[in-house]
Amino acid sequence: LFSAMIDPTEGPGTRARPPVLAPRPPDLRGCRVGLLANVKRNAERYLDEVGALLRREHGAADLVRRTKRSITDPVPPDVLADLVATCDIVVVGVGDCGSCSASAIGDGLALEAAGVPAAVVCTDAFAVTADAMARLRGSPDYRYVRTPHPLAPLGPDEVRERALAALPEIVATLTSGRAVA
Amino acid sequence: VTTPDEVTDQDRLAYARAAIEHAYDRGWTDGLPVVPVTRPMVEEFLAQTARSADEVIAAVPHLDRECTVEQAAVNAALAGCRPEYFPVVLAAWEALGRERAVLGGGWQSTSGPAPLIVVNGPIRHELNINSTGGVLGPGFRANATIARAIGLVVRNVFGIRPQELDQSTQGVPGRWLLCIGENEEESPWEPLATEVGLPAGTDAVSATLLRTCEFVDNRHTQRPDELLADFADSISRTGAAIVPFSSAGLVLGVEHAQLLAGHGFAKRDVQQWLYERCVRSHEDLDRVGKGLDGRTGPGIDGYGLRMLPSPEQLLIVVAGARNAAMSMVVRPFGFTGWSRTAVPVYRP
Numbered sequence: 277l278f279s280a281m282i283d284p285t286e287g288p289g290t291r292a293r294p295p296v297l298a299p300r301p302p303d304l305r306g307c308r309v310g311l312l313a314n315v316k317r318n319a320e321r322y323l324d325e326v327g328a329l330l331r332r333e334h335g336a337a338d339l340v341r342r343t344k345r346s347i348t349d350p351v352p353p354d355v356l357a358d359l360v361a362t363c364d365i366v367v368v369g370v371g372d373c374g375s376c377s378a379s380a381i382g383d384g385l386a387l388e389a390a391g392v393p394a395a396v397v398c399t400d401a402f403a404v405t406a407d408a409m410a411r412l413r414g415s416p417d418y419r420y421v422r423t424p425h426p427l428a429p430l431g432p433d434e435v436r437e438r439a440l441a442a443l444p445e446i447v448a449t450l451t452s453g454r455a456v457a
Numbered sequence: 458v459t460t461p462d463e464v465t466d467q468d469r470l471a472y473a474r475a476a477i478e479h480a481y482d483r484g485w486t487d488g489l490p491v492v493p494v495t496r497p498m499v500e501e502f503l504a505q506t507a508r509s510a511d512e513v514i515a516a517v518p519h520l521d522r523e524c525t526v527e528q529a530a531v532n533a534a535l536a537g538c539r540p541e542y543f544p545v546v547l548a549a550w551e552a553l554g555r556e557r558a559v560l561g562g563g564w565q566s567t568s569g570p571a572p573l574i575v576v577n578g579p580i581r582h583e584l585n586i587n588s589t590g591g592v593l594g595p596g597f598r599a600n601a602t603i604a605r606a607i608g609l610v611v612r613n614v615f616g617i618r619p620q621e622l623d624q625s626t627q628g629v630p631g632r633w634l635l636c637i638g639e640n641e642e643e644s645p646w647e648p649l650a651t652e653v654g655l656p657a658g659t660d661a662v663s664a665t666l667l668r669t670c671e672f673v674d675n676r677h678t679q680r681p682d683e684l685l686a687d688f689a690d691s692i693s694r695t696g697a698a699i700v701p702f703s704s705a706g707l708v709l710g711v712e713h714a715q716l717l718a719g720h721g722f723a724k725r726d727v728q729q730w731l732y733e734r735c736v737r738s739h740e741d742l743d744r745v746g747k748g749l750d751g752r753t754g755p756g757i758d759g760y761g762l763r764m765l766p767s768p769e770q771l772l773i774v775v776a777g778a779r780n781a782a783m784s785m786v787v788r789p790f791g792f793t794g795w796s797r798t799a800v801p802v803y804r805p
Contacts (some may be wrong), residue, residue, distance in 0.1 A: 278479045282494040284535050284613040285485065287528045288511070348561030350519045374624025375562020382519045405565065408621045412520055 297415075298393045300452035301364065305335035310363035310392070312355075312383060314347045317428040318435050319370045322397070325439035326367050326446060334447060336365075344383075347376040351383040360390045365450045371398030371406060372427050378409040381420060385413050395449040397442065401425035421445045484618075485535065487608055487633060494534040501540040502530035506547060507805040514550045517615050519562065520622070524550075524614040532613055533606035542584055542599055544802045545662060546606045549574045549636075551800040552664035553607070558791035563666055564617045569625025570666035570790035571632035572607050575774050577650035578660035580802055581638035588638030590778035593631065593670065593708070593785070600636045608633030629669055637776050643711045644775035645718030650799035652724060652773075660802040665772065665795035668697070668788040670708065676782040681720040684713060685730050691786045692735045693764045700747045701754055702792040703764045705735070706772030711779035724773050732768040737761050770794040 301307060309330050311323040320343065330336040340362050342355050351359075359366055368384050371377030377398045384396035398406045400422045410418040423442050430438070476493040480486050503510055503526070510527040517523075526547070533546045553559045553572060563570055576586050587597040595601055617623045641648045650661035671694075675687045692705040707727075709717075717727055738761040742748050749757060756763035765771055772787065772795060789795050 278476055278493070280495050281476060281479065282496065282499060282531050283483070283485075284494065284528070284531045284609065285616070287525060287614060288523070346561055348519075348558075348563065348566075374567040375565040377624070378565055378622060379519055379562055402624060404620065405622055405624045409520070412616065412622070 296389045297418075298388045298391045300393050300450065302452050303334065304330055304365065304447065304450065307336050307364040308338045308340060308362060309336045310340045310342065310359045310366035312342050312344060312351065312359065312366055312368045314344045314370070314376050314380070316347060316370055316372055316376060318430060319427075321432065321435050322370055322427060322439055323367055325436050326397075326443065329439060329443050330447075333443070347373065348379050350379065351386060356386060356390065359387065360392050363392060366392055366394045367397065367446060368394055369397035370423070370427055371396065371402055372425065374402065374405055377402035377406050381406050381409040381418065382413065384420065385410075385415060385418065393450050395446045396420040397423055397446070399423055399425035399427055419449050421449055480535075485609075485613055487605065487612060491535045491609070492537050494531055498534045499527065499530050502534055502538075502543045503527065505540050505543040505804065507803065508547065514547060515554055515610070517562075517564065517617070518560075520615060520617075522615045524610050528614045529606070529610055532609040533602075535613075536605040536609050537598065537602040538606050539584075539598070539602075542603050542606075544804045545576060545580065545584065545586075545599075545603055548662035548800045548802045549603065549607060549664055552662045552796070552798070555796035555798050555800075556665055556791070557793045557796075558666050563790060564611050564615065565622050565624055566790070567624050567626045568668050568790055569623070569628030569632060570668055571629040571635050572604065573665055573667045573787065574604055574607070574636040575649055575663045576636065576638045576661070577641065577648040577663075577799065578658060578802070580660035581641075586636070586638040588640040588776055589643075590780070592637045592640070592776040594634050600638075601634060604634050604636040629667060631670070635667065637708070637774070639774050640711055640776050643715075643779055645715050646724050646773075646775065649772075649774050653797050653799050655799050655801060659799075661799040662802060663799040665706075666790035668790050670785040670787050672783055672785055674781075674783045675713070679716065681717050681722055684716060685727065686734070688784070688786065689731055689734045692731060693737050695737060695741060695745045695747060697788055698737065698742075698747065698762075698764060699792075700742060700749060701752060701757060701762055702766075703762075704766060704770060704789045704791075704794060705764065706787040706789055706795075707774070708777070708785040708787055709773060709775045710777045710782060710784045711775060712782040713784045714775045715779075716782070725768065727773060728768040728771045731771055732763070732765045735764040737764060766794050769797065
């Protein structure tokens with residue numbers, strides 16, 4: 277039945293991209309840390325807190341701060357190339373809207389494909405869309421970091437607490453042995 | 458086994474119903490019934506354009522998804538379009554492709570934005586695209602199905618579905634329904650497509666994404682300054698401002714447009730008047746927790762924040778019946794304004 281009905285979801289389809297995750301370092305000592313922030317409220321502050329904690333508690337080296345002006349577009353090629361050239365690991369965030377959470381996962385996978393381990397931080401309200409994005413990009417089990425929603429209205433102390441709470445998961449995501457392809 | 462002679466009309470209608478249910482089961486619909494699409498139907502749509510079936514007409518780069526002419530045709534047929542609407546659908550896709558928000562992740566936004574598709578030119582009459590009474594719908598096949606054809610591509614081709622990759626928090630009433638003709642016959646001004654640069658009389662489509670429409674009912678005044686001040690109050694509403702960004706447009710009812718034009722206002726005068734006066738004070742922004750905290754930038758001064766990015770960014774379309782003095786303030790989505798372009802409708 278209905279074999280003559282055209283499936284409206286059919287088409288040339290998506291380009292197949294094999295999932296590629298970057299190799300992980302055993303720990304973060306001496307690692308140069310990229311912080312790729314979007315322009316969502318508190319994103320930069322959150323990543324700054326994460327960066328400071330990675331230096332203080334895990335011996336990370338320099339911080340490289342980059343801001344993505346568009347919350348929805350993929351990371352621009354020049355910013356991506358710059359991060360790949362200057363960083364050993366990158367923390368991406370914060371996905372706390374419909375388009376930017378998917379976009380953040382996309383950026384994380386782009387960094388991984390270029391050989392740089394990434395920890396993408398999304399708020400838990402967007403887990404469904406982040407998961408859907410990871411699935412669509414061929415990495416259904418891509419590990420990312422969830423932080424409680426919302427982040428945007430929080431004050432500085434609360435942002436610091438969120439960063440502190442997520443730190444073990446961020447470190448685990450970036451170091452060897454626990455990354456899932 | 459039933460021979461063809463024995464197939465009753467009731468049997469055929471039962472099969473049609475089952476086909477519609479099949480589409481539901483496969484997740485192809487937006488919640489309303491769709492039209493079952495067959496290969497010959499698709500060919501009828503493709504015959505309405507000179508473009509090649511495999512040409513890509515829209516894409517969502519960060520999802521690696523693209524839509525071809527043929528996929529757009531399948532979903533236009535699914536939406537209930539007649540084949541002759543298809544050139545308008547293609548022009549709508551081209552117009553949407555000029556919108557910054559669409560090129561980004563607009564379809565996935567928590568704001569759940571609705572495309573507003575505006576049609577100018579004689580093609581409105583040819584296709585029965587409503588531009589007068591009840592223009593914002595429903596009740597008119599061309600208006601309803603052209604807009605729906607866009608939504609079904611987002612769902613079926615891009616794979617952006619609610620509660621998955623579409624993270625719409627509440628969405629916009631009228632999403633996938635907002636295709637309007639401009640009431641050029643009763644507008645006192647040049648049509649939108651002419652304002653943005655196309656020759657008069659061109660069949661053309663303009664488009665942007667909206668976050669909502671809000672009515673302004675002013676049957677009370679004959680003074681243009683009082684009417685404009687009423688618009689300014691709605692435009693300057695703090696709830697619609699994502700400070701420091703804010704935008705607005707007007708779907709003007711005929712009476713309001715004629716009142717303004719009768720007092721010598723051209724469209725650009727209306728735009729300038731509202732640009733200058735739609736300003737919200739720092740005190741007001743602070744009061745609703747949207748204070749700028751000393752931020753500087755375009756539109757910000759010592760007094761407050763302008764609610765329009767520039768005069769010309771105030772979209773003005775005249776549509777609806779000339780039977781009451783009411784208009785809609787519309788809210789374009791995004792932080793960078795609309796493209797201010799119109800796309801000609803091409804037919805072979």
